[in-house]
Amino acid sequence: MKTTLYVAKRIRTLDAARPVAQALAVRGDTVLAVGSREEVRAVAGPGVREVDLGAATVVPGLVDAHAHISGLGRTLTTARLEGAASLEEAVHRLAEAPRTSFQGDWLLGKGWDQNAWPTRAFPGRKELDARFPTTPVCLMRVDHHAYWVNGEALRRAGIGRDTPDPAGGRIVRDAAGEATGVLIDNAMDLVTAAVPEPTQAQLEARLRAALERCAQVGLTGVHDAGMELAAFRKLREWEEAGHLPLRVYAMAAGQGEERHAYLEQGPYEGRMLGMKSVKLLADGALGSRGAALHEPYSDEAGQYGLLLLSPEELEARARAFMRRGFQVCIHAIGDRANTLVLDVLLQCAEETGTRHLRHRVEHAQILRKEDIRRLGAAGLVASVQPTHATSDMGWAEARLGRERLEGAYAWRSLKEAGAQLALGSDFPIENPDVLAGLYAARTRQDAAGRPEGGWMPHERLTAEEALEGFTVGPAWASFKEDRRGRLAPGMDADFVALSVDPVEGPAAELVDARVVATVVAGAEVFRS
CATH class of the missing domain: 3.10.310.70 (Diaminopimelate Epimerase; Chain A, domain 1)
Structure with missing residues (x-):
């Protein structure tokens, strides 16, 4: 197998035995050695290919723990309205939409x-x-x-x-x-139901565009939060042909009728693609006032949000997937939804004896203090998205009022309560740029540094905790902590070279930082 020696200004391994190094050797798809250049060259032996990454900092493979690959592909190939400053601008953009924006x-x-x-x-x-x-x-x-x-x-x-x-x-x-x-x-x-299905050519083009974009922003893996059956089958086809460039941990789409096919199929484990989890939705989103709240919205009297499944149906689906061996991941934004999801996960896991399946609360966005304590005490995964806080901070208080904000986007509180944090972006709802996620987790500020000191700064994460949230956290949440999340001999050769040090460098440098290289299973899938 080919051996490659990578040298950089600094390699952050997140391995307690050797937290910082200058070189690592990769043989095939596995890390062979980590240490000084001389130590690693001695292990690698003669004839090794050497790659000098200069002033870059290398970190373990960055993984988005909650995202939507098909959705990103659709965003990249249809009319794009992000950032439109008015209704009129949005309509004007539609008039200039590319031909790929049409489905039928x-x-x-x-x-x-x-x-x-x-x-x-x-x-x-x-x-x-x-x-x-x-x-x-x-x-x-x-x-x-x-x-x-x-x-x-x-x-x-x-x-x-x-x-x-x-x-x-x-x-x-x-x-x-x-x-x-x-x-x-x-x-x-x-x-x-009335929109025609995408053609196979459209599906392939969207998936390829999304995976290419992920590699460019430094992602070595993605936890796909609710994958449609057609997309899963296409990725499995590419996986079996050896053509899947990134690691994908897919959650079965458990909301619609396709859930029956996933239940019949059961969990799947391949080299680059796995599906051992299912995604269910308890409620909607805060921005559209669909998040389910215990008390009415502060800016719309009488509106409590929406439960997308009845409590009985949510429980029945969670129980069925647990019995089939699936990790159950449930979307919960509002405090009422989070209370319900904790009730369901804890009760069904106890009944089915599946606490070892590391069930997850996706978003865990607005919680009562007692539910933060419950989630942590149970050791559940809190799959949270730092850039949601910085996107929502301008209007979240209008929706919730000041009191409910105390349990909103509460990453520090969740971590201290005992929850396992796995960080993501929820792309394409947010930008897939993982560096923006690292910045938001550390600062709770927008790219311009507002507000001064950060929004609810007591909920910030440290620089190393933020990095662990995109590496160690997703590895644990997908049952791969023995293979990924750190750089040490015998681990998978997934890593990213960045133009800045995301731990010791100033947080502001992350705003304009760039990805130098993305390596997955020993293969360079992106090089700037």
Whole structure:
């Protein structure tokens, strides 16, 4: 097997036996040795290929513990509305959308956020109808928990004045009772059913674009939070052919009818692709007021959010997957949803004897203090996303009020309570840039350094804790702590070279830092 010697200014191994080194040798897909250049060269032997990474700092493979590969691929290939400063700008971007934005004759796009617009009000179908009177348009909100559609899309979906709100969903209506064109959570399914499926060529193009982007930003692996069956089958095909460039830990999509196929199939374990977990959703998102709260939203009287599955159904699905050997990962944003999810996970794990399956709370975003203590005492995985806090901080208090913020985005409190932290981005809801995640975890500030001192700074993580959250944490949360998350002899050769030191360097340097190289299983999948 080929042996390669990598030399850098600093190698942060996260291995207590040798935390800092200058060189590492890779033989095949495994770390052979770590130490000084002389020590490692002696172990590597003659004829070794040497790569000098100069002033770079090497860290163990960075892994996004909660993301959506298909969603990123769709974002990269359809109309992009992220950062649109107004409704008018969003509509203007649609007029210039590339041909790849069409699925059948439907125009698709993603990324709008009314919280970034001057009015902060939901858009409506009228603005889309004026530009697209006969073309069905379906635009996903930035958080993936609402659609903005036009009249033609409503017509094809059969949504009219008398269409009732589905359980766990909301059709936003005007004063006259007519659908405005915004559909929240389970109401989105009414339109999704009318959109043609992507072609195989579209699916492949989206997956390839997403995986390539992940390598460019320094990710050696992704925990995919709810993978559709078609995408899983395509990745498994690439895995078996030896063409999958990154490690993917897939969560089966447990929300829809495809869950039956996953239950029948059972867990899967390959070299680069694994599926030993399932993703369920308890509630919606805070930005679209779908997160389920114990008390009403502070900025909308009488609105408590939405439970996307009844407590009984959530429990039944969790129990069924646990019995089949799956780790159960449940999306929970609001405090009511988090209370429910803890009840379900703890009860079902006890009944099925599956505490060893390391069940996870995905987002664990807004919790009561007593639920933070419960989650930690149970040793559950808290899969959290640092950039959600810095994206939401401008309007979260308006939604929740000051008191509820005390248990929101509470990474430090969760860690100190005993939870296992695994950090991610939730891309494409957020940018897949893992360096931005490291920065947000340390500072709780935006890229411009606001607010001074950080937002609720007592919940910050240290620089090393942030790095562990994207390395050691995801490895443990996917049952691979004996192979990944650290750099030591015998571990998988997954690592990333960065232009800055993410531990000792100033946090502000992470904003403009770059990825020098990404290595997965000993293969360079990206080099700047």
